[in-house]
Amino acid sequence: MSATPVAARADEVWKVYGSAEARVVALRGVSAGFASGKFTAIMGPSGSGKSTLMHCLAGLDTVTRGTVHIGGTEVTGLGDKALTRLRRDRVGFIFQQFNLLPTLTAAENIRLPMDIAGRKPDPGWWDTVIETVGLKDRLGHRPSQLSGGQQQRVACARALVSRPDVIFADEPTGNLDSKSGAEILSFLRASVREHGQTIVMVTHDPVAASYTDRVVFLADGEIVAELDEPTPETVLEAMKSGEVLV
Template sequence: MSTPAAEHAPGLTSADGVAARARGLTKAYGSGETTVLALDSVDVDITRGRFTAVMGPSGSGKSTLMHCLAGLDNVSAGQVWLGDTEITGLRERELTRLRRDRIGFMFQSFNLIPTLSALENITLPMDIAGQKPDQKWLDQVIDTLGLRDRLRHRPSQLSGGQQQRVACARALASRPELIFADEPTGNLDSRAGLEVLGFLREAVDDLGQTVVMVTHDPGAAAHSDLVLFLGDGRIVDRMERPTAEAVLERMKRFDVIRRQVDEAAAAQGD
């Protein structure tokens, strides 16, 4: 099992390049008086070869940020790049191809096809695209995730943790430039969750991948190299080499500040 990032020095720095970035990223839902600003002029760089966690209270914009960076949602204003490719303004067909070829996804629900074996689920996106996997890389991913003896099993024959490992292998199989993980341990018990977080950590340290994870769990965030804290659609703080205790204290501080702001706004309304 890999140790949390707080227990070792990250091997890569921003000098190694930026996997994704956004400038002035704004996302609004609705119009007129009912407009909700989910993201408010966000500037962010996702450093290549690192594990970045995104945290914030419900409604802070963390999932919206991930969806916009991944090209899953259109932006209202601003620009987003994957590597050197600006994805804002791309047509849906181009976005679909970009997501398929250059981005890996993990979600709280495993999204495995029940009639396919673990191996078939892992290679499914490439099979659909008519691509052959790099067998050496695929073997490395399978062995890193400890799935060698589970490849012929169907999802119903696997534990929740094993199913999420298959989903992780599927995200890694095409060697994407960037992996987005949205609450990847949300449906797992604590032991299986720690295993999956350890494998994501290994994907960065041993396989050179770039991971962005949305989470509400300070313990999960402690496996990352950097935590970005969102509040009301903006990045309000960041923490390098996080520990679970430090992240929890930071979140508590934000809760206190938010309550004070809400109370002041309510007093003005009176």
């Protein structure tokens, strides 16, 4: 682990669904830190617990045991109000699909978390973000008038514009063709490199993972491997080594 401050951290996190015979253990004592200003990927096969880990880190789901911190705040044990405020002010989300409200224009969708919080976006930063995602001439369009890639870029802009402590992205390129996917990943990486944004991304695509600074491999609810400065090849290598089947 590096010496840089940690944006999000899980300590001995257990997540158990159901009880008795129907008991499913999704996370078995996972401990991981996600450094500020870094782009981290969480990889693992279906059912490995990668999405659950992300949901727990983001305060979308509760943990059974262990603690989760975002910045200096302990997320575990927060009430709905505090969690809502945490999500609004300090966390950004990019989902695989259905990221936008169909009734709002692209600009309104981007501004939504700030509007809900009653804050004004910093104009300079706003312009930077819009420029980065390349949506200047699409701001007045509604989601139904945008392509899938454009919609996802709007979602990215929304996550970036409020400058959250950390952005969680759940398979952000899962529904896109490879060209659009590459674009999204490029400016996610750019926002980390150039603006110091922290991003945690769940993916099962080695190419997507290669855009990040570090990959955490999960299997059966446990961290089984980590890889710094990944390339598609090293990721595939790690997966092929048999320990991690994606």
